[in-house]
Amino acid sequence: MSVVSVEDVSKTFGAGHTAVTAVDHVSLSVDAGDIVLVMGPSGSGKTTLLSMIGTLMSPTTGRILISGQDTSTLKAAQLSRLRLREFGFVFQTFNLLSALTAEENVMMPLITAGVPRKHARGKARVALEQLQLGHRLRNLPRDLSGGEKQRVAIARSLANDPRLILADEPTANLDAKTGQDVTLLLCETACRENRAVIIVSHDQRLRTAAKRVITIEDGRLTAEERGEHDRHCRMHPGAGSS
């Protein structure tokens, strides 16, 4: 069964002559272990599509199934639980909680899911160490570099062992090298653990990590190619050393 099934989904903002169709009859299926790179010009509807897959926004028409479950039948609280268990989010602006340390930011989804504090702390530590942030556990976001922040966000997105990670332009606020390294790290981790990833990015170099590359224009899915994905999840010789 697909992790995500997007079935003929459209999203229209506004009404009448000011209506904007941001996503226009898109169908897409993502399986476990898929690494999907979504490309397309600004304003083409990538974020809107990602938001709908992430159940943060409901489609105007069409349906989205998550592990076979039609999300339109779920109530707000059920959607929250679904997001907590099934999804990891990585944002362009990192979106870490400013009052929490790196470690605590990663603990947040675990604690929300009811994992005891001590256990959550242990898991967060391991995750951060794997992302080469073992020396940054007690730092607040304001004391971290952009790349470090995004790695904390990646650790947070992976905390609850999600089946699908949604990343919207994770490299946009980082310099090219850092952005690429961090994203490849995400892909590599997800790949090794057989998680699906959907990454929206303009960065052509990410093709080396992707299994599939999808192009969206004017809200429509216009092309799908195979990426240059390595079966052994070796994506970047320098990954993790940044």
Add this chain to the structure above:
Amino acid sequence: MLFLAVKNLVQEKTRLLISVGGVAFSVLLIMSIQGLYQGWSNKIGEYIRTVPADYWITQTGATDMFHTPSVLPLTVRDFLTGVEGVASAKPFSGRRVAFAHNGKDINLYVIADDTENNVGAPARVVEGKAVPDKGEIIIDRVVGRSENIRIGDTIPVAGRTLKVSGYSEGGYILSFSFAFATKEDAESILQLPGATNFFLITVKDGTNANDVASRIEADPAVDAITKDMFVENNTNIVRDTFLPIILVLLLIGIAVGMTVIGLTIFTSTIEKAREYGVLKAIGVSNRQLYTVVVEQAVTAAVLGYLLGAGLALAVSAAAGNYVPEFITEIRWLDAAWIFAVTVTMAVVSSLLPVHRLARIDPAEVFRA
């Protein structure tokens, strides 16, 4: 999620200081006035409790010592001793008098210290003579100290000059204090020939006190009031004066506390709207999010309570040394209800941003 609430609070130190300070002020206000009320109530009861009597017999319609004058002819004593079950009946008289001393009005409630009947003695004499002789008076030490009236000094009491011969304790009640003169001196001050104010009766062992009271009240001229009830009637005076003040201060305290907590929690929620959106996106439910906000408000309120209660205790301990009127008693029960009010206040205040919280759109977090 308490840890997030605490972290959020600590992150915004100024705001935390404002809300804790606001709550502390409210708690200090409410607790001090409640403590004064309790302290004064007890104080009034204190002396009356030491007077040996099962029942206070009053002129019908009189219920206390200060507000409803009671005058009874001494002949009532024969009637009382004749009532079945009465062991003793003793006259008790006293009167409030005022005199000027060093430009200040001093109010005494002069009681006839009737050594013959063994009634009307001070609760405790702490300095000087235990029993006044003719032309002498025992006053409360608090008045002696605060008004600088020393043992051996003379004071004008209702047209007579009496020499202070001792200090008693436990008879100081706000605007006046108990003082004790011989029966003869008191009679000339009271000017009630052939009469007294109350009779104190004791009931024979093994007799039903209620039955004795009903037999006494068969006489329409008198009322029989149990000791406890008489203490309560007298302390009610304090309650009646105080309750409205306490209520007003309680309302002011609650208004200040709620405004401060409400505003700080509201602005904090608005400032953190984006972070709350992130939490929503990663799967924190509205209910959990609301819990974080309530925990934030309640934590600030509890800190404010601890600070306020600590200040109230410190103030009541220290102020009593300088201002004799500052008699406070802070009971656990009062600390508990003030705590309950504080927590309730915090919970209600955090309802303010609920609507705002529910409206945060998690999809917004994808927008840069």
